[in-house]
Every structure is written in structure tokens, then in C-alpha cells.
Amino acid sequence: MxxxxxxxxxxxxxxxxxxxxxxxxxxxxxxxxxxxxxxxxxxxxxxxNQSARYLRSGRTGVIAVGVHELDIPYFYSRFAQHMVDRIENAGYKALVARSGWNASSVRESLERLSDQPSDGIIVHAGGVPSSELKRLGKGRQVVLIDDFSARPGLDTIIVPGEQGIRMATEHLLDRGCRDIAMVGVPYMPKSRLGQRVSEVMRLRGYVTALERSGIEYRRDYLYDGEWNMDVGREIAHRIVADGMPYDGIVCATDSLAVGLVRGFADRGVRVPDAVRIVGFDGISLDDYVVPSITTVAVDMDDLADKAVGMLISRIEGDYDGAPRHEEGRLKLCVRESSR
Amino acid sequence: MxxxxxxxxxxxxxxxxxxxxxxxxxxxxxxxxxxxxxxxxxxxxxxxNQSARYLRSGRTGVIAVGVHELDIPYFYSRFAQHMVDRIENAGYKALVARSGWNASSVRESLERLSDQPSDGIIVHAGGVPSSELKRLGKGRQVVLIDDFSARPGLDTIIVPGEQGIRMATEHLLDRGCRDIAMVGVPYMPKSRLGQRVSEVMRLRGYVTALERSGIEYRRDYLYDGEWNMDVGREIAHRIVADGMPYDGIVCATDSLAVGLVRGFADRGVRVPDAVRIVGFDGISLDDYVVPSITTVAVDMDDLADKAVGMLISRIEGDYDGAPRHEEGRLKLCVRESSR
Missing domain, CATH: 1.10.260.40 (lambda repressor-like DNA-binding domains)
Structure with a gap:
């Protein structure tokens, strides 16, 4: 070995x-x-320097990675860095591209990556069917990030947002919160909560936790918006203007939580005294803002290991079986924002 | 046009x-x-979708970018994102690689990038002579980031750290600070402050500002360490253990400042009441931590424009003259940490 x-x-x-x-x-x-x-x-x-072995094998020794964005929300830059660590650790070289957020930008980034010499590609599924992504990969091995379809046609790793947000909401319930808002998701009637789309799955985690505690799911307790700090801050200002009707707030991502905490500080609202806040992701920032932010963290080392490991096992011919499906491990990290 | x-x-x-x-x-x-x-x-x-024009020109339509790291310190992920914006804005596709921090990792990343089809490369100089970087580029156009050599042989953009840290130190002096520490640089005797290396140039900015105000440059006022939040936090703890002898602290980067502010909060030291803090870079985080952080910000839009603009002017044959040298614009942003 x-x-x-x-x-x-x-x-x-x-x-x-x-x-x-x-x-x-x-x-x-x-x-x-x-x-x-x-x-x-x-x-x-x-x-x-393991490039010699690629000269013998006819492979390129390059693995390409596509992530939504390169900076904010910081989750993706951190995840890219973790994957690049694993790729280089395994003796390959890594190239990164920005894949954007939707089907057409994901298609375009995969086309671009498959124009470059590489042995394999890790990219966000972005709602594109895996059969099409396979074709766009032009014969390269492809591992997907967040292909939520029921029967994925390629190896995929999943950030388990539904389970994570359910854990985050349950944490606030355990702390005694009863008026819990959620930030970063659009309202959906219960009949449409079955959609396998990232925001809707996170919303479902929130709704499930509330219902298990016998608490009503209320449309006016949801605040939609892009998953970044600016939006979180602006939503905090709106919540204060509305008279601060909540004792707990679940954020779809940690970037939103960081913005929310800052927005409340702008208005003199103290966290967690006036309201408890929980995020989801586990970005390193959580521990650095004041107050530090309670979150349900995805084990990114583990997730990057799984993505790169699955891809390399295909590239090196160690595995040639049915598509695999791996979820990231989650961990509740309690910090100052929910004490 | x-x-x-x-x-x-x-x-x-x-x-x-x-x-x-x-x-x-x-x-x-x-x-x-x-x-x-x-x-x-x-x-x-x-x-x-401008790929058609590359089919006619024989070019690839790809520009490759190498940055030190992909996540922390966030300066580089943000800078990468800005450059990718500019590259795509100009109708090219962008690929990103991690170049690491020193001469050998920069050499390796440039070799890797020049194995990929592209029209040009933007990469950190990392102390490697531009003649060698030119050769490693294998005929591609290359623009350097932070080539501090006196006579650069390639187009280069510069993050003006010396001037920025001088402005940051002068801001603390204007606020009445007299015992000003600096974090993130090693001690250098005055005779060696002429070195054209990033840390030393930042240190020189600090020393110059102090001397202009007739304040002594003291070895024990310097705290060396990697430019990230963990190190900043740990240094804050040490400063508090030493009895907090400063009324102002200049940080070589904003990541250090974010860590410092958090480290002081851990020990119940209030910023700016007990000590004023200034950073350098202008990462978006500055405005989101509590207290928000005063910084000398590099205009990253402008810097990315200059880097990508110089490269494309060479690729498209609009400029074929002597190497150009462009510095980023700076701006003091006063926030809560120095009020």
C-alpha cells in the first residue's frame, strides 16, 4: 500500500x-x-513528487473540482481547500473552477473542466440529471456533490441539510425556545415539502422538528434570502423592526448566522439573552465571532475524504461497481449564541 | 469595442x-x-458564450490563476473570486490552483498550470525570479502577483503592504496611541529592513510611521506568527498574560485582527476601550465581527481589473511593450475597533 x-x-x-x-x-x-x-x-x-507514475500509466495525474463559489459563503472555499488537500495527499494535482448555482452554470463548468486534461472531476450536481453529467464528463470519472435524486447514476456525496437543520431546531427546542423562526428558505406548503432541492430539504428538517414538538409551522416565521452575511444582517434589522417576536432562530447556513448576529448587535439586541441562534455548516468563523455561533457542523475532512476516495478508486480501477452514495457526518457544536 | x-x-x-x-x-x-x-x-x-471566437483564433479561451490558499486567510479566496469575475466578464474561462507559499510550491503550481491548455496565467511570484517563471510558463503570457524585485521582468500587480501598514500605524498615532505593538512579523534590526519580502516590507511601514512620530522601535513589541485567526487569538491571550502593555496594535493582516479581537473577548478585554486594533487587507469579515475592525483596505476590484486587464492585453496582442507594474489602491476604513 x-x-x-x-x-x-x-x-x-x-x-x-x-x-x-x-x-x-x-x-x-x-x-x-x-x-x-x-x-x-x-x-x-x-x-x-509522484508524477513519474502517471507517465507510465497514461493518466494525467490531475483531478478537477467545481464548487459553487470561491469565497462567500465560506463553506465552499473551505470545502475546496479540504478536497485539494486530499487530492494532493493522494499524489494528484488539483484544479478548481467555479460552477455557479444552477443547472446551466453547472453544465458550462463541467464542459469547461472536461476540456482540460484530467483523470476525474468532482462537481456540484446543480439539479442536472446524472446521465447528462456523465455525458458532459467525456469519459472521465465523475463524482457529484449533492445529487439529491432518488436514484443517482454516479457516485455522490451529500451534505445532509435536512438532518442538520432538524438537529439545529431540536437544539433550540431543548433550550426551551417555542417561537422559532427560520432564515434562508422560502415558504412552501406542507404538500410541497417532498421536493429534493437543497432549500426545501432544509425547510423540511425545521418543519419536522417543530411538528414532533407539537408546534405550529407558520409561514410568517420564514425569511427567504441568499445564503450570505449581508442578507443575514438585513434580516436581523427587519426582525427587530417587527418587534422581535422570536426566542430562537435557525439559519440555513452559518454565513447567515454570522450576519444575523452582527445585525442584532447593530440594533443593541443581545444574543443569546434576547434570542438564541443556531447555524448549519461548521465554518471556522463560527468560533471567531462574538458571540461565537452554535452550529450543526458537517465533518468536512470526512466528506472530502469520501469524495476524493471514491473518485480515485474509480480512476485507479479499484472499484467498478454500482454508484455509491455517502453522507457527511454531523455534529452539534454548542457555543455562546445559544447558551 | x-x-x-x-x-x-x-x-x-x-x-x-x-x-x-x-x-x-x-x-x-x-x-x-x-x-x-x-x-x-x-x-x-x-x-x-463567446467560445466561438476562440475556435477562430486558435486560442483556448482559458486563463489560469494560482493563489496561495483557497480558504483562510480569506484574502486570497476573495481575490481569486474577484479575478474569476473579471476573467469571465472578459469572455474567458477561469481555472484556479493553489500555489502554496514558497518558491518550490510556486514553481510546482506554475508547472502544473502550464501543462493545461490556457492562454495565460496569473500567479504569485513567491520569490522566484521572473526569468525562471517566464520559462516555466512555456510560452504563455504570465502576470505576477507581488513580485517585489526592483526590476520585474514580467507584468506584475502589487499589494502595497508597506504603505498600508504605515497608514494603519499612523491612524493609531492619530488616535493618541503611543505604545503600539505589531502582530504577524518577525523582528528585524533596522539594518535589514531593506529586504523586499512581504513581511519585512510591512514591518518597515510600521517602523517608518513610529520614527516619524519620534517613537522608539522596540523588539519586544513584535509578535511573529502565521497570518491566520488561530494565531491572532493565541497572541491576544499572551498579550493579556503579559499585563496588556499596549494602547494600540497593528496587525499584518485582517485575519490576525479578527483572531485578536476574539482572543481579547475570551479574556474580558474590551476593544477599543482597553486597546485599539487596526488590520490590513479589507476582507468582508471586518464589517461583520463585533466590534467591527478598522482596516486599510486594498481595492480588490481595481487590483483584479489590473491583473486581468494586463494579461488580456498581452494575449490579444494589444500590448507588447516593457513589463508593467501596478499597485493596488488603499483606503483607510475606520470602524469600531479603533474608535
Whole structure:
């Protein structure tokens, strides 16, 4: 079995992130740690430049990744960075493109990526049928992110938004909240909550948690908007103008929660004293804003491992079976915003 | 002259960012705005799919970008997003790669990018001589980010860190601060402050501002560390443990400032009451943390415009002269952390 970055990290007694950072030339690694990593690399025979093996195999050694956006919401930039770590860890090179948000921009980004030499592509499904995405991949192996269709035709990883928002809502209920708003989703009548679309699935998580506690699902408790900080801030201002009728707020994403907390600070509303807030994603920012933000975090290391692992197993011929379907692990992280 | 996204934005009465977001399929544009943008696109004959022109020219229509990291510090993910906006605005496709931090990782990323079909590359210089970067580009046009050498051999854009940190330090002096620490740079004796390296140039900006005000440059007022939030937080804890001897702190980057503010909150130290803080970069986060962070902001729209504009003028044969050198514009943004 090939020596991985994980083996090097274990031998050197440091984290995989530190090894990755040091090997790509990070400047702030202490001399002692750098020496330990160099020793582990030599001892284990870890090959940092593995391009020779692609020359023999006829492969390119490149994996291409398409993510919605490169910066805000920070979830995607972080996820891209995690996938690039895994790709380089496995001895491949990574290229990243922005895929945008809807079917036509996803189609276009996949066409663009498949014009480049690569062995495989990881890209958001964006609601495009997997049969079409397969064709656009022009013979390359493709792993999808968030293909919510009932019978995916390609390997896919899923950010389990429905389950995450249900956990977030249940946390507020456990804290005694009863008037719980949700931010970042449009209103849908209950009859249409079966749609397999990201926002609707998150809304369903909220509705399910409320109903299990015998609390009414109210249209006027929903605030729709793009998943970013600007929108969260503006919604906080509106909620204060409306007389602050809530004791808890669930946000579809952490970016919204960061904006909401700031928007309440603008108006002198104290979180969690006046209202408790929970987000979803697990961006590193959560721990850095004041108050820090309670969230249901997706284990991104695990999710990136799964995406890259599935793709490489196809590229290297270790797996040739039916499409696989892997969900990210979730964890409730309680911080100041819901204490 | 080709119709640009800017023309469409002006006609539709919205920002370039909104047009860009709408055209790549953003879901949260109102029906009215979307209709205005569609009308402007048709009226002006703006071509969103311009690949036909590359088929005729023999070019690929692809521009590749290499940035230090894809997520934290958020400066680079934001800068990448801005450049991708400009590249797509000009009718090209964008590919992004992580270039890491030092000479060997920059070399490797440029080699990788030049294995891909593209018309040009924008990449961090990373201290590698431009003659070597030119060779690694294999005949492609190359624009550098932060080539600080005295006589750059390629077009380059510069983030003016020295001037920015001088402005940040002067702002604290104007506010009456006299015991001003700097975070994110190593100590250098004055005799070595001439080095053209990012950290040293930022340190020089701080030293210059102090000396102009007749304030001594003190080794024990410097806190070295990687430019991220974790490090900033840990340094705040150390400063509090040392008895908080400062009335002002200049941070080499905004990520450090965000971490510092959070670290002081952990210890019950109030900003700006106990100490004023200024950062450098202008990441969007500055306005979202509590307290919001005063910074010297780089005009990233302008800088991305310059980088992409210089590259395309070479690709399309509109300019074939001596290497150009463009600096980003700076602006002091005073917020709560220094009031």
C-alpha cells in the first residue's frame, strides 16, 4: 500500500494539516517540526513528487473540482481547500473552477473542466440529471456533490441539510425556545415539502422538528434570502423592526448566522439573552465571532475524504461497481449564541 | 469595442457583481432585476458564450490563476473570486490552483498550470525570479502577483503592504496611541529592513510611521506568527498574560485582527476601550465581527481589473511593450475597533 500523508503525520507526531502545510512550503513551521516531518518522509519513503507514475500509466495525474463559489459563503472555499488537500495527499494535482448555482452554470463548468486534461472531476450536481453529467464528463470519472435524486447514476456525496437543520431546531427546542423562526428558505406548503432541492430539504428538517414538538409551522416565521452575511444582517434589522417576536432562530447556513448576529448587535439586541441562534455548516468563523455561533457542523475532512476516495478508486480501477452514495457526518457544536 | 459586463450593469441599473451573479445562475435575483439584465444583454448584444471566437483564433479561451490558499486567510479566496469575475466578464474561462507559499510550491503550481491548455496565467511570484517563471510558463503570457524585485521582468500587480501598514500605524498615532505593538512579523534590526519580502516590507511601514512620530522601535513589541485567526487569538491571550502593555496594535493582516479581537473577548478585554486594533487587507469579515475592525483596505476590484486587464492585453496582442507594474489602491476604513 502506498505511503500516505497520514502515515507521515503519525510518524512525525503532528496533524495531517501540518504535514500538508509544511510540504507545500508553509513558512511558519518550527525548525523542530520541519525536521521531524523531513525525517518521517525519508524513513517511510513518502513520494511528494509522484508524477513519474502517471507517465507510465497514461493518466494525467490531475483531478478537477467545481464548487459553487470561491469565497462567500465560506463553506465552499473551505470545502475546496479540504478536497485539494486530499487530492494532493493522494499524489494528484488539483484544479478548481467555479460552477455557479444552477443547472446551466453547472453544465458550462463541467464542459469547461472536461476540456482540460484530467483523470476525474468532482462537481456540484446543480439539479442536472446524472446521465447528462456523465455525458458532459467525456469519459472521465465523475463524482457529484449533492445529487439529491432518488436514484443517482454516479457516485455522490451529500451534505445532509435536512438532518442538520432538524438537529439545529431540536437544539433550540431543548433550550426551551417555542417561537422559532427560520432564515434562508422560502415558504412552501406542507404538500410541497417532498421536493429534493437543497432549500426545501432544509425547510423540511425545521418543519419536522417543530411538528414532533407539537408546534405550529407558520409561514410568517420564514425569511427567504441568499445564503450570505449581508442578507443575514438585513434580516436581523427587519426582525427587530417587527418587534422581535422570536426566542430562537435557525439559519440555513452559518454565513447567515454570522450576519444575523452582527445585525442584532447593530440594533443593541443581545444574543443569546434576547434570542438564541443556531447555524448549519461548521465554518471556522463560527468560533471567531462574538458571540461565537452554535452550529450543526458537517465533518468536512470526512466528506472530502469520501469524495476524493471514491473518485480515485474509480480512476485507479479499484472499484467498478454500482454508484455509491455517502453522507457527511454531523455534529452539534454548542457555543455562546445559544447558551 | 466589445460589450462588457460593466456596460450591461450600467444599462440594467445594477452592480457588476449582480450581473455576474445573475448570468451564472444565481437564484436570489428578483424577477424585476433579472428581467432588466436580460433586456440589457439583448439590447447591447452582450455575448455570454463567446467560445466561438476562440475556435477562430486558435486560442483556448482559458486563463489560469494560482493563489496561495483557497480558504483562510480569506484574502486570497476573495481575490481569486474577484479575478474569476473579471476573467469571465472578459469572455474567458477561469481555472484556479493553489500555489502554496514558497518558491518550490510556486514553481510546482506554475508547472502544473502550464501543462493545461490556457492562454495565460496569473500567479504569485513567491520569490522566484521572473526569468525562471517566464520559462516555466512555456510560452504563455504570465502576470505576477507581488513580485517585489526592483526590476520585474514580467507584468506584475502589487499589494502595497508597506504603505498600508504605515497608514494603519499612523491612524493609531492619530488616535493618541503611543505604545503600539505589531502582530504577524518577525523582528528585524533596522539594518535589514531593506529586504523586499512581504513581511519585512510591512514591518518597515510600521517602523517608518513610529520614527516619524519620534517613537522608539522596540523588539519586544513584535509578535511573529502565521497570518491566520488561530494565531491572532493565541497572541491576544499572551498579550493579556503579559499585563496588556499596549494602547494600540497593528496587525499584518485582517485575519490576525479578527483572531485578536476574539482572543481579547475570551479574556474580558474590551476593544477599543482597553486597546485599539487596526488590520490590513479589507476582507468582508471586518464589517461583520463585533466590534467591527478598522482596516486599510486594498481595492480588490481595481487590483483584479489590473491583473486581468494586463494579461488580456498581452494575449490579444494589444500590448507588447516593457513589463508593467501596478499597485493596488488603499483606503483607510475606520470602524469600531479603533474608535
Amino acid at each position: 502506498a505511503v500516505t500523508m497520514k502515515d507521515v503525520a503519525r510518524r512525525a507526531g503532528v496533524s495531517v494539516a501540518t504535514v500538508s502545510y509544511a510540504l507545500r512550503g508553509g513558512q511558519y513551521v518550527s525548525e523542530e517540526v520541519a525536521a521531524n516531518i523531513r525525517a518521517a518522509v525519508e524513513e517511510l519513503g513518502y513520494a511528494t | 466589445a460589450v462588457t459586463m460593466k456596460d450591461v450593469a450600467r444599462r440594467a441599473g445594477v452592480s457588476v457583481a449582480t450581473v455576474s451573479y445573475a448570468l451564472r445562475g444565481g437564484q436570489y435575483v428578483s424577477e424585476e432585476v433579472a428581467a432588466n439584465i436580460r433586456a440589457a444583454v439583448e439590447e447591447l448584444g452582450y455575448a455570454t
